[in-house]
Amino acid sequence: MTATNAQEFARAQGAMPGGVSSPVRAFGSVHETPRFFVSASGPYVTDVEGREYVDLVGSWGPAILGHAHPAVVKAVQDAAARGLGFGASTPGETELAELIAARVVRPSAVERASAGERDETSRTDENPQLQSVSSRLIALPEPVEGRSTTGTHPVERVRLVSTGTEATMTAIRLARGATGRDLVVKFAGHYHGHSDGLLAEAGSGVATLAMPGSAGVPAAIAAQTLVIPYNDVDAVREVFSARGHQIAAIIVEAAPANMGIVPPAHGFNAALADIAHEHGALLILDEVLTGFRVGAAGWYGIDPVPFSPDLITFGKVVGGGLPLAALGGPAALMELLAPLGPVYQAGTLSGNPLAVAAGRTTLDHLDADAYARIDAAATTIADAAASALADAGVTHVLQRSGNLFSIQFAAEPPVDYDTVRAQEAFRYPPFFRAMLEQGVSLPPSVFEAWFVSAAHDDAAVGRIVEALPAAARAAAEARPG
Ligand code: PLP
Numbered sequence: 001m002t003a004t005n006a007q008e009f010a011r012a013q014g015a016m017p018g019g020v021s022s023p024v025r026a027f028g029s030v031h032e033t034p035r036f037f038v039s040a041s042g043p044y045v046t047d048v049e050g051r052e053y054v055d056l057v058g059s060w061g062p063a064i065l066g067h068a069h070p071a072v073v074k075a076v077q078d079a080a081a082r083g084l085g086f087g088a089s090t091p092g093e094t095e096l097a098e099l100i101a102a103r104v105v106r107p108s109a110v111e112r113a114s115a116g117e118r119d120e121t122s123r124t125d126e127n128p129q130l131q132s133v134s135s136r137l138i139a140l141p142e143p144v145e146g147r148s149t150t151g152t153h154p155v156e157r158v159r160l161v162s163t164g165t166e167a168t169m170t171a172i173r174l175a176r177g178a179t180g181r182d183l184v185v186k187f188a189g190h191y192h193g194h195s196d197g198l199l200a201e202a203g204s205g206v207a208t209l210a211m212p213g214s215a216g217v218p219a220a221i222a223a224q225t226l227v228i229p230y231n232d233v234d235a236v237r238e239v240f241s242a243r244g245h246q247i248a249a250i251i252v253e254a255a256p257a258n259m260g261i262v263p264p265a266h267g268f269n270a271a272l273a274d275i276a277h278e279h280g281a282l283l284i285l286d287e288v289l290t291g292f293r294v295g296a297a298g299w300y301g302i303d304p305v306p307f308s309p310d311l312i313t314f315g316k317v318v319g320g321g322l323p324l325a326a327l328g329g330p331a332a333l334m335e336l337l338a339p340l341g342p343v344y345q346a347g348t349l350s351g352n353p354l355a356v357a358a359g360r361t362t363l364d365h366l367d368a369d370a371y372a373r374i375d376a377a378a379t380t381i382a383d384a385a386a387s388a389l390a391d392a393g394v395t396h397v398l399q400r401s402g403n404l405f406s407i408q409f410a411a412e413p414p415v416d417y418d419t420v421r422a423q424e425a426f427r428y429p430p431f432f433r434a435m436l437e438q439g440v441s442l443p444p445s446v447f448e449a450w451f452v453s454a455a456h457d458d459a460a461v462g463r464i465v466e467a468l469p470a471a472a473r474a475a476a477e478a479r480p481g
Contacts, residue, residue, distance in 0.1 A: 040067030058451035066455020155328035164315030165193025189417030203258030254299035288315035294402030320358030
């Protein structure tokens with residue numbers, strides 16, 4: 001007899017802490033039995049009970065072409081037949097590194113105009129949410145003399161690793177090695193993986209479990225991370241005027257998506273680059289989640305104000321669903337990594353040929369048409385969610401950064417971790433459960449983004465849109481506690 005999700009969960013709890021390999025999968029914050037999936041195809045996932053769901057988790061981002069995309073599966077099968085891994089260099093790694101470097105380019109205004117695009121600055125200025133954030137919080141610093149806005153090809157060398165955690169951890173070690181300084185500035189509510197120094201006031205699962213950080217992190221290591229509020233240039237200036245000579249880097253999510261979506265205020269990333277560079281520190285732009293998802297060149301390519309990050313981290317989409325992540329930057333900085341330089345980093349499975357094949361094939365299929373489909377489906381779903389909630393009388397803000405979006409149960413657009421946490425989060429579990437009952441799999445936490453894929457066709461989007469009104473009513477009826 002086929003096992004039920006509940007039976008699978010009971011068995012898993014006897015074998016693995018909390019029954020899971022990663023905390024949010026336990027469905028704790030939505031008070032529901034986690035679904036145990038056995039297969040997936042396109043926009044759909046199927047659980048052990050044979051029930052199919054339209055999926056808006058997308059493996060937390062990598063499944064941007066839809067699940068089990070035939071070209072990706074074939075590339076992985078072909079690679080597997082040639083050998084699962086050699087612990088040695090392969091031509092495919094170089095090709096993927098070249099592909100990453102070539103894609104992460106900021107089109108010049110001239111190229112954008114000739115491609116028929118409107119100026120991005122004015123487009124964002126028309127976004128009332130971003131406008132309100134900018135006017136409330138940001139007094140943009142004057143441009144620093146000599147600031148390079150020509151950093152249009154910020155990636156000259158790439159190191160392949162296996163997870164986003166490794167990518168950010170390595171970027172920080174590299175920044176410390178390059179500057180000879182120890183301190184790192186991070187923002188409350190941002191998630192950069194689970195390395196010791198980056199868990200303080202972290203987003204994603206740490207936020208979902210309402211943990212301030214993690215046990216097991218030595219106080220001496222936690223003290224190397226200075227946590228400040230997001231979207232607050234004054235806080236950045238203050239921390240640099242107090243300790244600028246000791247700060248190796250600022251690490252920032254390019255467009256935060258691990259406390260729900262909280263778009264950067266207009267010019268915030270540029271302000272970070274300026275302030276870091278004024279003080280001889282580096283800017284690490286974490287694009288593990290946004291990279292190759294919100295556009296061909298990630299958030300870097302669409303931020304309305306040009307800026308020059310020093311190191312960029314990638315994950316999720318770049319591995320096409322298999323364990324692969326990367327970091328990139330200028331040759332002078334990246335070549336401080338071993339074997340050329342003194343900063344050590346290594347990995348048995350780094351650049352694994354199956355993961356490289358999945359990543360390359362995924363990037364190859366992410367053309368303008370694919371992004372247009374993702375953007376259109378995201379707009380339809382986001383608009384439908386907003387109007388269902390409005391019809392049900394639920395106070396909410398639909399926050400968007402490109403094709404990433406999430407609901408915040410708040411009257412004003414949250415701009416940082418404090419305002420995110422002040423929302424009526426108790427409305428999300430009944431909303432989530434009502435969607436699940438109707439066959440839509442949402443992220444099991446209000447602090448996560450909704451991931452749309454290029455495979456979300458009219459039928460899949462239609463099923464989501466149909467399910468939203470009942471979920472909105474469930475959210476309206478929710479009571480705290
Ligand atoms: N950085 C960001 C922005 C992320 O969203 C994540 C994961 O969600 C990570 C880093 C860590 O990546 P991984 O889970 O692959 O270690």
